[in-house]
Amino acid sequence: MTSKIRFARSAAFAAVAAISAFGLAACSAGGGSTGGGDGEPVEITYLHRLPDGEGMTPVNEIVDRWNEENPDIQVTATKFDGAATDMILKLETDLNAGTGPCLAQLGYAEVPQMYVKGLVEDVADEAAKYADDFSAGAYSLMTVGDAVVGLPQDTGPLVYFYNATEFEKLGLAVPETIEQLASEAATSAAAGKYIAAFTPDEAQYWLSAQAAAAGDTWFTTESDEWKVDTEGEGSQTVAALWQGLVDNKQVVVTERWGEGFPAALNDGSLIGHVGAAWEAGFLLDSLDGTPAEGQWRVAQLPDFGAGAMTGPDGGSGVAVMKGCEHPAEAMEFNAWFNTQVDDLASQGLVVAANGTPQTSEKMLRQFGDQDVLAELAEASANLNPDFVYAPGFASLTPMNETASGVAGGSATVADIFTTAQTTAVATLEDLGLPVAE
Known part of the structure; x- marks a missing residue:
């Protein structure tokens, strides 16, 4: 270490x-x-x-x-x-x-x-x-x-899932950077397809993991006190990315665990997804037996500015x-x-x-014979080693509540990270732990 x-x-x-x-x-x-x-x-x-x-x-x-x-x-x-x-x-x-x-x-x-x-x-x-x-x-x-x-x-670890067949049809490149993700999202949206989804109900872990992928460390200590910084450079990068995609209507905005996400997946409008590696086990189940079976692949998370790094979800x-x-x-x-x-x-x-x-027979079938678990193992090895959780992190659910207002314009993506900051500090103080100003 x-x-x-x-x-x-x-x-x-x-x-x-x-x-x-x-x-x-x-x-x-x-x-x-x-x-x-x-x-x-x-x-x-x-x-x-x-x-x-x-x-x-x-x-x-x-x-x-x-x-x-x-x-x-x-x-x-x-x-x-x-x-x-x-x-x-x-x-x-x-x-x-x-x-x-x-x-x-x-x-x-x-x-x-x-x-x-x-x-x-x-x-x-x-x-x-x-x-x-x-x-x-x-x-x-x-x-x-x-x-x-x-x-x-x-x-x-966060990874990137995508429909390789649809990407090829639209001439899209698998994004290796967030700049490419934004660029390809604009191209696909113009064709009525979306290479990512913004999922408010996953904001707490999903967005903190992206901040980790961008190199941020939310919780450190200073003079024997906890120091909280959820609005650092990495978080700002993440906020700017998603705010632009939402404002320009270039992503699907829907609850991850509601009806909208699987509906967009099944009707073929959603052809890409920034998601946790464990989703590979069930993400594509509803596509079994359809023309889309075997079309999807998994890749490493695009570079959020810190190189080959991802975060924990x-x-x-x-x-x-x-x-x-x-x-x-x-x-x-x-x-x-x-x-x-x-x-x-x-x-x-x-x-x-x-x-x-x-890799199981099921995954090989669903992901077109890709060695999915080898790709996920690489992502696991690339987890940000400095990103750890502080006591009370599980209480940061207000991030999801703030995120739910992004689609209607009552909140910005940056507001989600502000909510994380105020909630984390309050939670640590409620636990009786010293927090640096």
Whole structure:
């Protein structure tokens, strides 16, 4: 890791550790490297929310393989079937009652707040043994200052999806820069086609990821205080791009998870999309059996001004929970499990571990025999390693509310980043954390 990253983490750790009211000191759970010390195997519990759908390698099948090969460390995995927010509430309740699991899946934006609340362990020494097995950008998202609470599992780097057949018909080039994206958007719009969509309901993670791709770091520390800058040069670049596209009616403006997006995709008017890598698993399902099947491809995100860099839109890791009696053994399993690349890819994940899984038959069919997962692995490796979330980032949903006013002109894209600034500062202050002026 660069000295810049180490410095930022050290400063961030100092800022967090200064707030003793939140119990920020790392828990000191014990545990040897093998066995439970009494001849009995170490028992590790793991709570996850992976889909375990049809055609996927079930989590319990992966865990059974570990248990067979590691009789001294036995793992029991439990699937949580509710919403991610409900799982976090359950974790907090169980951990405070002393009945929580040893390992649990956490979204990256949830990591800092769980640390602030003292609900995860600092396992930096153990994590360092496995750091080189993972994307540096993903690994950084499991850190809070100098503390490392677990290992990354999957990533959501932004990439660019496009209909290669329609691009060829219109003489469009796959955009490699945002200037090209704007230029090609104008050409396609003149023909009644759109190579991107502005999606207000995704603004919080979608636009912050683009700012990261432009080289911004929203959260740093200064004199043991959090410093928030969501309106930096990168954010301004992102705002200018989308404002121009919206004003000139050169993109589809619609909710990502509403009816408008799939309608535009299915009627062929939407032929490009800046989206998270995990969307590759289902983005094109509605086109199966239609003339558009096999026409789409995936490419790296256009250069937002920082070179070959992208930002995180989703993803999660596996953290060691407060009170885990055997953190070393838990991390040994954690590292093994999260490097079972093909198995995790079958769950629809863009795996954070180094290595490229085999692209599924479904993806090959939908993306015209492109090796999609190799392209997504490249994007994962290009995540901005300096962009981390601050405690309370999950509360920045007002960004989406501001974004909803962009289409009607009651708000600008720049206003979304202003909302991020004011909301982030207020959230950190509500958590009792010091914020630099």
